[in-house]
Amino acid sequence: MSSTRGRVLIVVCAGVYVGAFVSACSAPKTSMPPASAVATAQPLWGDMKPVVSVKELMHDFIDPASDYIFDSVGTVVTKNGEEERLPRTDADWDKLRMGATMMAEGVYLLKVPRPFAPPGDENNSTGPDPEELSPAQIKAKLEKDPVLWNAKIEALRNVGLEVMEIVKKRNAQELWDAAENLDEACENCHIEFWYPGDKALLNRLDRHLTEIYGKGAKPQQ
Numbered sequence: 001m002s003s004t005r006g007r008v009l010i011v012v013c014a015g016v017y018v019g020a021f022v023s024a025c026s027a028p029k030t031s032m033p034p035a036s037a038v039a040t041a042q043p044l045w046g047d048m049k050p051v052v053s054v055k056e057l058m059h060d061f062i063d064p065a066s067d068y069i070f071d072s073v074g075t076v077v078t079k080n081g082e083e084e085r086l087p088r089t090d091a092d093w094d095k096l097r098m099g100a101t102m103m104a105e106g107v108y109l110l111k112v113p114r115p116f117a118p119p120g121d122e123n124n125s126t127g128p129d130p131e132e133l134s135p136a137q138i139k140a141k142l143e144k145d146p147v148l149w150n151a152k153i154e155a156l157r158n159v160g161l162e163v164m165e166i167v168k169k170r171n172a173q174e175l176w177d178a179a180e181n182l183d184e185a186c187e188n189c190h191i192e193f194w195y196p197g198d199k200a201l202l203n204r205l206d207r208h209l210t211e212i213y214g215k216g217a218k219p220q221q
Helices: 003-026 035-041 054-070 090-111 135-144 146-169 172-193 198-213
Strands: 074-078 081-085
Touching: 054 090, 054 146, 054 172, 090 146, 135 146, 135 172, 146 172
Parallel strands: none
Antiparallel strands: 074 081
């Protein structure tokens, strides 16, 4: 190979290399989005599908969650007199936090459309002066005023959030008001979507008082 041909070959090869390098550098860059953006853009894998009815969800999830809060505060009668029952240990506060979290998060499951009772369960809605509304009646009330249904859910959730803040501060005395707020939120929802009316509610209260004081007995004034 002559020196002239060698120089030409070197120049050609160098030109090809430089051209490839420039092409690679000038090509548009495709950057991967951050993992957080991918997670945000990723849709949920399907819609939320209920497993149980409202009645079962209340009995097996929401009610037990509320018991963590109700049972955390109260008055206990001992041989030394009355004593306040309040969370005192780390375990007590942990249990209360779990109940508050279950309430704040779990109550939103009531926003997922689901049957109001298991198949064949009509609540105590038959006979004269029924104590409870039937599932069909509850559904009709919700469909008539869904805003009210969501408002009752938010009221329960607010109590869960309230108790979560109390746990952070470990202010046990604030639990008295929180428990009262929870009882009020529960009963306000029941009056709208469970009890058929004032008469049935009064009958229910009469039976409750009879169980406490006995038939024909009245509470002392």
